[in-house]
Amino acid sequence: MEGMTDLADPEVEADDLDLHSPPSFRAYGVALVVLGAIGLAASFTLLVDKIKLLQDPNFTPSCDINPVLSCGSVMIKPQAGVFGFPNPMLGLIGFSVIITMGVLYASGARPQRWLLGGLVAGSLAGLTFVHWLFYQSLYEIGALCPWCMVVWAVTIALSVWTVLLAGRVMRPDSTVIATLFDIRFLLIVLWYLGIGLAILVRFWDYWRTLL
Amino acid sequence: MSKDNTPKLPPLPDDGSRAEAGRARREAAAQALRDQKKAARRRRVLVQIAVGLVVVLVGVGITVLALNSGDDDATVAADVPASGIPAQVNADGAYVTGAKKPKVTIQVVEDFQCPICQQFEQVSGSLLDEYISGDVVQVQYRTIAFLDRMSSTEYSTRALNASACVMPAGEDVWRRFHTALFANQPPEQGDGLPDETLISLAEQAGAPDSVASCITDQPYRAWTASTTQAAFDAGVTGTPTIFVNGTKLDAFTPDVIKAAVDKALAK
Numbered sequence: 336m337e338g339m340t341d342l343a344d345p346e347v348e349a350d351d352l353d354l355h356s357p358p359s360f361r362a363y364g365v366a367l368v369v370l371g372a373i374g375l376a377a378s379f380t381l382l383v384d385k386i387k388l389l390q391d392p393n394f395t396p397s398c399d400i401n402p403v404l405s406c407g408s409v410m411i412k413p414q415a416g417v418f419g420f421p422n423p424m425l426g427l428i429g430f431s432v433i434i435t436m437g438v439l440y441a442s443g444a445r446p447q448r449w450l451l452g453g454l455v456a457g458s459l460a461g462l463t464f465v466h467w468l469f470y471q472s473l474y475e476i477g478a479l480c481p482w483c484m485v486v487w488a489v490t491i492a493l494s495v496w497t498v499l500l501a502g503r504v505m506r507p508d509s510t511v512i513a514t515l516f517d518i519r520f521l522l523i524v525l526w527y528l529g530i531g532l533a534i535l536v537r538f539w540d541y542w543r544t545l546l
Numbered sequence: 547m548s549k550d551n552t553p554k555l556p557p558l559p560d561d562g563s564r565a566e567a568g569r570a571r572r573e574a575a576a577q578a579l580r581d582q583k584k585a586a587r588r589r590r591v592l593v594q595i596a597v598g599l600v601v602v603l604v605g606v607g608i609t610v611l612a613l614n615s616g617d618d619d620a621t622v623a624a625d626v627p628a629s630g631i632p633a634q635v636n637a638d639g640a641y642v643t644g645a646k647k648p649k650v651t652i653q654v655v656e657d658f659q660c661p662i663c664q665q666f667e668q669v670s671g672s673l674l675d676e677y678i679s680g681d682v683v684q685v686q687y688r689t690i691a692f693l694d695r696m697s698s699t700e701y702s703t704r705a706l707n708a709s710a711c712v713m714p715a716g717e718d719v720w721r722r723f724h725t726a727l728f729a730n731q732p733p734e735q736g737d738g739l740p741d742e743t744l745i746s747l748a749e750q751a752g753a754p755d756s757v758a759s760c761i762t763d764q765p766y767r768a769w770t771a772s773t774t775q776a777a778f779d780a781g782v783t784g785t786p787t788i789f790v791n792g793t794k795l796d797a798f799t800p801d802v803i804k805a806a807v808d809k810a811l812a813k
Contacts, residue, residue: 524598532609539613
């Protein structure tokens with residue numbers, strides 16, 4: 336029957352077996368814009384608070400909530416300006432680029448592949464820096480800064496997405512990468528869980544006082 | 547080929563409608579496939595959400611349980627033997643100064659390692675001194691030790707123990723020591739003040755020589771943990787916290803404290 340031959344069309348069948356749908360650049364673009372905007376807002380707030388703190392040493396930043404959650408005590412530490420200027424300035428630049436690239440992808444433009452490579456390099460650099468700050472914040476400074484954690488969170492999410500999307504584009508046949516890409520949200524959640532547990536353990540002596 | 551050679555077959559539907567039927571079938575098949583993929587995708591998302599939730603709940607649950615069981619030390623500390631509790635503190639674990647029969651009571655919750663408490667002492671200390679030398683206001687110093695992680699030597703706990711060691715030497719000596727501890731507060735993330743410095747500060751304040759062994763042996767260590775826990779149980783969330791007649795103040799500037807005291811006196 337002709338209906339049968341239609342379904343048995345080799346092209347359709349191959350597509351059918353491949354449950355991994357091709358990655359959507361449009362969704363990626365939207366994600367970059369949203370995550371980048373959140374990161375930009377956080378960096379901007381941090382820098383404004385830093386400037387206010389410089390103008391008035393008694394200024395209490397908006398996110399000084401309790402002894403553990405306090406930007407003020409984190410902001411004045413040398414780790415908050417490793418490169419000789421406040422870290423959030425890097426965020427302002429980086430997240431602006433991310434948003435621009437996101438708009439490009441979301442609009443349907445398909446830039447050259449190497450541009451995606453650039454995003455991978457940039458987000459991995461950000462990811463490394465964010466984890467160094469995470470370590471410093473927990474184990475050297477001993478306090479958390481909420482806006483900084485927002486930056487950690489968006490950097491992790493957009494790095495995972497960027498790296499896996501690039502993997503899908505470079506190695507379209509790899510089922511491992513395709514599967515990882517499909518479960519990217521789960522990977523991000525697990526990553527957050529790891530960080531959350533580290534925070535829970537590190538500051539347990541404080542958290543339990545809130546119970 | 548001539549017309550005569552054409553086999554006698556039933557008339558075929560014209561080409562246009564045939565192609566249309568094929569297209570419709572293909573479209574239906576493609577639609578079915580799309581639906582199938584959509585369903586698969588939805589299933590995948592649901593599975594991810596479920597797995598994510600389970601892993602997060604289990605992970606957090608196990609960690610909290612493990613951490614809680616590690617807290618047994620603290621619960622044991624709640625049953626501190628009487629000999630481990632400084633004789634001079636009241637039921638709140640506070641050292642009482644000023645009026646014996648007060649109209650107003652100020653309770654100051656501090657930690658010797660807390661930089662904002664140091665600022666508080668600088669800004670509002672003289673006002674408290676004024677109240678202490680009068681006979682209407684009682685000032686209770688409820689010192690706690692919750693910032694041990696801010697030093698490599700559990701300075702919070704050692705300083706509070708030292709403060710308890712100095713209590714028997716009397717109010718004047720204790721207040722001098724209290725002032726000296728804040729004036730010499732070690733920076734956070736440092737090694738704290740060594741016991742020798744605590745001892746010499748105590749002796750400079752006027753404590754007897756016996757204070758040295760008390761500071762090194764830390765007989766009040768368990769009490770520092772239980773009084774800290776008691777303060778948090780009583781609604782303290784950080785330091786400094788100021789209560790005036792049991793009411794927690796929103797701020798700790800001299801103006802706010804004075805206003806609260808005056809209001810309480812006016813009653």
